[in-house]
Amino acid sequence: MRLIRASYEILDCPTLPLYAIERAGRTCYKSEEKITDNSAVEFVRKIMKRGHLSVIEHASISVRFIIDRGVSHELVRHRLCAFSQESTRYCDYGGNHITFITPPWIKQNQSEEFITTSILGFDDIVIWKNGLLESERRYMLLRDIGWPPQQARSILPNSLKTEIICTANLREWRHIFSLRCSKAAHPQMQEIMIPLRDELRSRIPVIFDEKFDS
Numbered sequence: 001m002r003l004i005r006a007s008y009e010i011l012d013c014p015t016l017p018l019y020a021i022e023r024a025g026r027t028c029y030k031s032e033e034k035i036t037d038n039s040a041v042e043f044v045r046k047i048m049k050r051g052h053l054s055v056i057e058h059a060s061i062s063v064r065f066i067i068d069r070g071v072s073h074e075l076v077r078h079r080l081c082a083f084s085q086e087s088t089r090y091c092d093y094g095g096n097h098i099t100f101i102t103p104p105w106i107k108q109n110q111s112e113e114f115i116t117t118s119i120l121g122f123d124d125i126v127i128w129k130n131g132l133l134e135s136e137r138r139y140m141l142l143r144d145i146g147w148p149p150q151q152a153r154s155i156l157p158n159s160l161k162t163e164i165i166c167t168a169n170l171r172e173w174r175h176i177f178s179l180r181c182s183k184a185a186h187p188q189m190q191e192i193m194i195p196l197r198d199e200l201r202s203r204i205p206v207i208f209d210e211k212f213d214s
Contacts, residue, residue: 001129001136002099004161006071008192009064010199017059017170017204018044025055044206056207057169063196064165068101070158071188074180080172085164089150094143098136099161104191132159170207173200177208 014020018040025047026032047055065075069088076083102108106125107115114125135157142152168176179185180193201208 001133002097003102003132004066004099006065006067006101006104006188006192008066008196010061010196011064011165012060012062012167013200013203014059014061016040018206020058021055021170024058025052028052028055041205048206053171053174056174057171060167060169061173061200062165062167064163065192066101066161066163067192068103068158068188069156069160069162071101071186071192072162072164073158074186074189075164075166078166078168078172078176081166081168081176083164083166086162088153088156088160088162092143092149093156093160094140094149094152098132098139098156100132100157100159101161101188103159104187132157170204174208 022035022040022043023032025043026035044056065072067075072085075081076085106128109115135155138155139152142155143149177193177197180189181197185193197208201210
């Protein structure tokens, strides 16, 4: 068994999306002659305040997420995104170990040792790890007796690591962040979406400004 933390990687992010957005937006008003080297930021700021958000759909971002299957089930509910996900039907986990995701509420010290928080006298980390070890053992047994991966996968838990590529336009990413960075979002979703939002906010002005998150 291998345990890792959830993570993300921005695969494709336009370096100058505001210029493309301005060109698209000014088409609506036939004001292309007002485009200058420095006009994009202010134009996009004004057009977003007016609620004319369709223009920011002209730029898209692709992100690779390494998360558990439970979180991926929530992510794919965003139907305006394009997804490509690691398949438990065709990926054979019957090798040396299976990789699982450690959730953020399970803490580690500087030596990367898990810190237990006892539940009614029980070691919660031991309970959690034993559950994963048992699912791994049973998966290997089912593969050994001839079950193909698409059948043996039924024994695997939500903690199973999955990789998923998500591509969405800027308007949809704003919508995703408004839901998945909120206090009501699942902790594992917040774990990846809040730092992703903050990184995109630093890369692209205006679009992901806090005042526009709702």
